[in-house]
Amino acid sequence: MLLIEVFVPKGALSEEERQSLGRRLIDTLMTEDDSHATEVLDAQRTLTQVLVHEPVTWVLGERPPAVPDDPPRYLVRVTVPASWRKEMCEYAVDIVTGTLSETERAAGRDPERLRRRPHATVLVDGISEGGVGLHGKAMTSMDLTELVSRTYRDNTARSPAPPQPAHGTLIDPICGMSVDLDDSTLTLVHQGALYGFCHGLCRRAFADEHGLSLSQ
Structure with missing residues (x-):
């Protein structure tokens, strides 16, 4: 679950460009x-959700000061549950910067300037545990994991042919992610089968569902 807020100088992007940027961020x-x-x-x-803000006042510390004809600067805040933040940081920064570069390319501006110069700042924030409200209640990280994975888990349970992992990998039974099997992989054994997990939350969800100890 993400909240992506994009701040751009007022008038830098048209409504069509703002809509396109929002859709592209989600799709990417x-x-x-x-x-x-x-x-x-x-x-x-x-x-x-993506919100595009156009602050009336935007003051930059650079010298000489930016002028209205300069290419736009971007400030993007990506908000995720705190337990996901560490894994999301590098991925989100790269994806968001690349998506902004495509917006610049489509507008006929130099898309590479966002990687050469500090014209796109991406902040990845974490929401504290229980700080997300859905369905009228505060949601924990485990609640969110359950929410986004339930359909996949139900479909897998009903499937006569569960997905098979590629050689050297395991499929996370909670979210369906392919996990490389090595010494650092999070695993659990259930009914003689080895399961791998992309994140401690998925491992905990599986353990809770099957009454397993996380200490194994």
């Missing part, structure tokens, strides 16, 4: 690939 951050279950991505998309 929620890109389907072989490592993610479509059901989980779809659930995350429904909880993701």
Whole structure:
């Protein structure tokens, strides 16, 4: 679940450009690939929102001061549950900067300036545990994990042929992510089968569901 806030100088982008940027941010951050279950991505998309702000006053500390004809600066704040923040930081910064670069390219400006110069600042913030409210109640990280993974888990349980991992990988049974099997992989054994997990929350959700000890 994400809240993405984009701050741009007033008038720098048209309404069409703002809408396009918002859609592109969601599409790029929620890109389907072989490592993610479509059901989980779809659930995350429904909880993701993009707000584009145009502050009336924007003061930069650079010298000489920026003038209205200069290419726009961007400030982007990506807000996620605190337990997801560490894993999201590098990924979000790269994806957001790349998406802003595409906006610059489409506008006929130099897209590479955002990686050469400090013209795009991306802040990844974490919401404290229980700080997200959905369905009229405060949601913990485990609640959110359950919410976004439930459809995938139900579909997998009903499937006569569960997804099979590629060689050297395991499929996270909670979110469907493909996990490389090595010494650092989070795992649990259940009924003689080895399961791998992309995150401690997925491991905990699986343990709770099957009454397993996390100390194994």
